[in-house]
Amino acid sequence: MQQALALPALLPELLPAPPRHPVVGAQKDIRYYGTVASGVLNSPETTGMSFWSINPYIGCAFGCTYCYARYAHGFAMERTGDGGRETGGDTGEESSPGDALEELPSWLAFERRIFVKRNAAQVLRRTLQGRGKSLGAVQRGEPIVIGTATDPYQPAERHFRVTRELLEVLAEARRLRLVIITKSPLITRDVALLSRIAQRSRLTVQLSLITLDRDLARRIEPRAPTPEARLRALRRLSDAGIDVAVNIMPVLPGITDRPDTLAALVRAVADAGASHINACALRLRVTSRRRYLPWLDQEFPELRSRYERAYGSGYQITDRYREGLRQFLKRTCRTAGIRYGSPEGRTFEGPADAQGSRAWKEGTMPGALLREASPHTTSRALPIMTGEEETEDRSTAAPPAAASPPSVQINLEI
Ligand code: SF4
Numbered sequence: 446m447q448q449a450l451a452l453p454a455l456l457p458e459l460l461p462a463p464p465r466h467p468v469v470g471a472q473k474d475i476r477y478y479g480t481v482a483s484g485v486l487n488s489p490e491t492t493g494m495s496f497w498s499i500n501p502y503i504g505c506a507f508g509c510t511y512c513y514a515r516y517a518h519g520f521a522m523e524r525t526g527d528g529g530r531e532t533g534g535d536t537g538e539e540s541s542p543g544d545a546l547e548e549l550p551s552w553l554a555f556e557r558r559i560f561v562k563r564n565a566a567q568v569l570r571r572t573l574q575g576r577g578k579s580l581g582a583v584q585r586g587e588p589i590v591i592g593t594a595t596d597p598y599q600p601a602e603r604h605f606r607v608t609r610e611l612l613e614v615l616a617e618a619r620r621l622r623l624v625i626i627t628k629s630p631l632i633t634r635d636v637a638l639l640s641r642i643a644q645r646s647r648l649t650v651q652l653s654l655i656t657l658d659r660d661l662a663r664r665i666e667p668r669a670p671t672p673e674a675r676l677r678a679l680r681r682l683s684d685a686g687i688d689v690a691v692n693i694m695p696v697l698p699g700i701t702d703r704p705d706t707l708a709a710l711v712r713a714v715a716d717a718g719a720s721h722i723n724a725c726a727l728r729l730r731v732t733s734r735r736r737y738l739p740w741l742d743q744e745f746p747e748l749r750s751r752y753e754r755a756y757g758s759g760y761q762i763t764d765r766y767r768e769g770l771r772q773f774l775k776r777t778c779r780t781a782g783i784r785y786g787s788p789e790g791r792t793f794e795g796p797a798d799a800q801g802s803r804a805w806k807e808g809t810m811p812g813a814l815l816r817e818a819s820p821h822t823t824s825r826a827l828p829i830m831t832g833e834e835e836t837e838d839r840s841t842a843a844p845p846a847a848a849s850p851p852s853v854q855i856n857l858e859i
Pocket residue numbers: 505506507508509511512513514593594595596628669
């Protein structure tokens with residue numbers, strides 16, 4: 446009998462393989478999977494961005510309707526798809542990330558099936574202690590941006606503390622250029638650590654905030670912290686001497702682009718101590734369209750035809766709109782006494798949409814996707830938003846839903 450019990454120890458291959466992605470936690474309808482990262486400092490070459498990046502998690506519980514990062518999660522889920530069920534580590538739950546592909550549409554799996562890079566800090570420490578190309582580049586001050594594809598202070602961080610551990614490693618280094626992008630006041634938990642980092646390296650926290658309207662924010666970013674909580678976090682970080690910028694990204698045409706509400710937002714973040722503001726209009730790449738357009742149909746159906754005109758032939762809204770927005774915000778920031786645009790003259794935006802680029806090359810254009818996605822669309826190539834179209838829309842569009850804010854085009858106001 447004793448021999449039989451000892452056998453698996455002698456022949457470990459007889460033991461079931463440990464789960465590759467054990468369930469390490471659950472929170473209401475969200476399930477967390479542990480994953481072992483082989484590298485965490487992503488180079489500009491691998492991401493197509495002009496800076497280094499770190500994402501402690503894969504997937505994001507905040508579920509913003511415009512989020513462009515869902516595709517990265519899809520790739521990760523596919524990579525785990527070995528079909529086998531896995532018995533949960535910390536929770537004992539039996540599941541597999543691959544199953545989630547079956548259970549949930551991919552846009553929702555991004556929000557509800559989240560991977561936790563539990564060894565991220567060890568991997569980063571090894572990288573920074575090595576002699577590789579990455580170390581040289583980041584030591585020369587090339588920016589490292591934390592949170593380009595998921596929020597590093599999403600609810601998972603409260604329990605898993607992966608971001609905190611990464612920051613503890615980064616606090617040991619000197620003369621780095623660090624940027625942290627988040628919507629979460631949980632970042633204030635680490636205010637002492639951030640202050641320590643700021644003494645040795647150049648640190649900017651970029652808080653994302655697109656509206657002060659709490660109800661509107663809830664509709665657009667269903668599980669993200671309230672605007673008031675983000676403003677309080679901004680003030681707290683700023684009072685601690687940490688450089689904080691606010692990203693008004695993205696400005697949603699017809700929804701959050703009212704000049705009076707944008708001006709109020711600029712004043713509020715200036716008063717709360719932000720050093721500067723970055724902004725850009727919504728970009729609708731393929732993966733964002735799949736979530737955003739059905740949401741738009743549900744929440745703001747009267748805007749559908751305008752979006753067709755604005756985004757029917759590409760992922761960017763027109764030059765005229767973007768330039769109008771830029772000029773308006775520049776003026777508004779000047780009046781409010783806050784800088785528009787980073788002192789470095791660059792923004793740290795998320796990854797290029799690999800699927801989007803591929804779709805363009807293969808001819809499955811975002812415009813085609815737009816037409817597929819809605820019965821309201823027309824095949825006519827529509828011009829972009831201009832004053833004339835606004836007039837036309839007023840006469841033909843369905844009356845706005847009672848809860849919708851009036852839609853005012855920036856271009857009409859300047
Ligand atoms: S917080 Fe950022 S990463 Fe998370 S869902 Fe929103 S836009 Fe996407």
